[in-house]
Amino acid sequence: MFNKTRLLTPGPTPLPERVRLALARDMIHHRKGEFTAIMDRVQEKLRRLFGTEGPVLPLSCSGTGAMTAAVYSLFSPGDRVLVVEGGKFGERWRAIAASRGLLVTSLQVPWGEAVRPEDVAAALEADPAIRGVLLQVCETSTGVRHPVREVAERMAGRETLLVADGISAVGISPCPMDAWNIDCLLTGSQKGLMLPPGLALLALSPRAWERAGATRPGCFYFDLPGERDNVLKGQTLF
Structure with a gap:
């Protein structure tokens, strides 16, 4: 045990032994009933993890x-x-928003400090055309937790979507999606879930699903309505 490699990083995190043993099992086919049964069982638990009624x-x-x-x-x-x-x-x-051709307004916050909800509200008042607020639940590079719930409260009554990166928060710090009125919550496998990197999880609110349905997908691979339709059948799109 003294010679065991230990990762003292924010991610990827060390794998529990039961996860390593699960990874040693034989491969199964992803379009067969065994996989569908796993997806159905895991989906119920993922909804509890995200605090949402949706897929x-x-x-x-x-x-x-x-x-x-x-x-x-x-x-x-x-x-x-x-x-x-x-x-x-x-x-x-x-950077991602710019690559999509969005018009980005940056609300600069000193590294090591959390955003003030009133500053978000003021930015939205100054530009009512803003269609989304993008922020971290926890900013991994600094460890600061943004007041996402309070930001959502300040956004109540607006059509603006709240999109939250919970990569270093989901499974670690409470961020119940439905209760906090988060429109999009996402995470990765390599932090709070203590799995290998390479898997991501994402959920949308009902009104975010409406927006996704009315938006022409910008990428063939990332087709969220297509993924949702497959998840409801115990499958994945790809």
Whole structure:
């Protein structure tokens, strides 16, 4: 045990022994009944994990892939979004939004500090055309937890979607999606879930699903309505 490799990083995290043993099992086919039974069983638990009544989509990608899927599925080129930028991953939201051709307003927050909900509200008042607020539940690069619940309260009554990166929060810090009125919550496998990297999870609110249905997908691979339809059948799109 003294020679065991130990990861003292924010992610990937060390794998519990039972996870390592599960990974040693034989492969099964992903279009057969055995896989469907696993998906159905896991889906119930994922909904509890996210605190949502809706489906939770598994995506075979990193957490950044889920961030990309959210931006490319909920917004169209030319849409205006507000990015809370208080660390490296706030910067990543901005970069992904820019790659989609969105018009980005950055709300700069000093690294090591949390955004103030009243500043988000003021930015939305200043530009009513903003269609989404992108922020982290926990900014991994600084360890700061943003007041997502309070931000959502300040956004009540607006059509603006609240998109939250919970990669270093889901399973670690409470962020019940439905109770807090988060429109999109996503995470990756390699932090709180203590799994290998390469799997992401994403869920949308009913009104975010309406937006996704009205938005032309910006990417063939990240087709969230298609993923949802397959999850409801115990499958994945790809």
